[in-house]
Amino acid sequence: MSNRTKLIVALDTASRAQAQHWADSLKDHVDAIKLGLEFTYACGLDAVKTVSAGHRLFLDLKLHDIPHTVASGLSALAPLHPTLTTIHASGGTEMIARSREALENAFPNGTDRPKLLAVTVLTSMNAAGLHEIGVESTPQEQVVRLGKLAIKAGADGLVCSAHEIAPLRDALGNDPVLVVPGIRPAGSATDDQKRIMTPAQAARAGADWIVVGRPITKAADPVQAARAIMVELAGA
Numbered sequence: 341m342s343n344r345t346k347l348i349v350a351l352d353t354a355s356r357a358q359a360q361h362w363a364d365s366l367k368d369h370v371d372a373i374k375l376g377l378e379f380t381y382a383c384g385l386d387a388v389k390t391v392s393a394g395h396r397l398f399l400d401l402k403l404h405d406i407p408h409t410v411a412s413g414l415s416a417l418a419p420l421h422p423t424l425t426t427i428h429a430s431g432g433t434e435m436i437a438r439s440r441e442a443l444e445n446a447f448p449n450g451t452d453r454p455k456l457l458a459v460t461v462l463t464s465m466n467a468a469g470l471h472e473i474g475v476e477s478t479p480q481e482q483v484v485r486l487g488k489l490a491i492k493a494g495a496d497g498l499v500c501s502a503h504e505i506a507p508l509r510d511a512l513g514n515d516p517v518l519v520v521p522g523i524r525p526a527g528s529a530t531d532d533q534k535r536i537m538t539p540a541q542a543a544r545a546g547a548d549w550i551v552v553g554r555p556i557t558k559a560a561d562p563v564q565a566a567r568a569i570m571v572e573l574a575g576a
């Protein structure tokens with residue numbers, strides 16, 4: 341595949357039929373699908389397996405618990421064969437290291453091991469939101485702090501906003517996979533997202549993957565919306 345920034349569509353719905361419809365209709369227009377908390381809790385792991393068949397899967401369950409529990413949880417998810425999967429970086433070094441170890445044990449030949457992504461600071465948070473939970477750093481400082489910790493502990497990549505790509509590349513180089521939600525095509529509603537950029541801006545900043553949900557799934561024509569984003573990425 342080219343170096344183009346790749347598009348993940350977030351299929352956030354509690355309806356199995358809706359997710360299957362999006363997965364089928366968007367098949368040739370996105371690089372991967374993301375199934376997360378809403379779909380997995382509402383429809384179960386069998387439905388994750390069915391809907392993701394034939395797609396690259398970003399299984400986004402954002403695990404955050406004691407190291408043993410997170411590592412065991414990841415082992416239990418291995419049969420779903422995600423390409424990417426998430427834990428929270430704020431779980432700390434031991435949790436991340438044990439997660440990596442669990443995935444290595446579940447995929448002994450290595451080539452098909454899911455990439456372990458550590459979520460840094462949610463794109464719905466700004467400085468005020470961090471202050472409220474006792475973090476006085478700026479979002480950028482906190483993302484770089486957690487990003488360095490997570491990569492050192494064994495994460496393959498990070499989830500961050502497009503605003504932190506440049507400082508993360510300065511701190512960590514080009515190896516970590518950077519997956520970037522909080523993407524809003526020009527003119528679309530921001531919803532609950534705070535640290536946003538357009539697809540082209542995120543691509544120019546160096547995102548490996550962007551994650552786009554509602555701007556595609558709530559569009560009058562989701563296929564057309566996904567195609568427009570792909571064109572924007574190719575042009576960047």
Ligand SMILES: O=C(O)c1cc(=O)[nH]c(=O)n1[C@@H]1O[C@H](COP(=O)(O)O)[C@@H](O)[C@H]1O
Nearest residue numbers: 350400461462463499521522551552553554
């Ligand atoms: O891990 C994620 O994917 C994630 C991390 C983050 O910081 N912000 C964020 O929005 N996401 C996910 O990315 C998707 C964004 O959806 P939209 O806001 O609808 O484009 C949602 O499924 C979120 O769960």
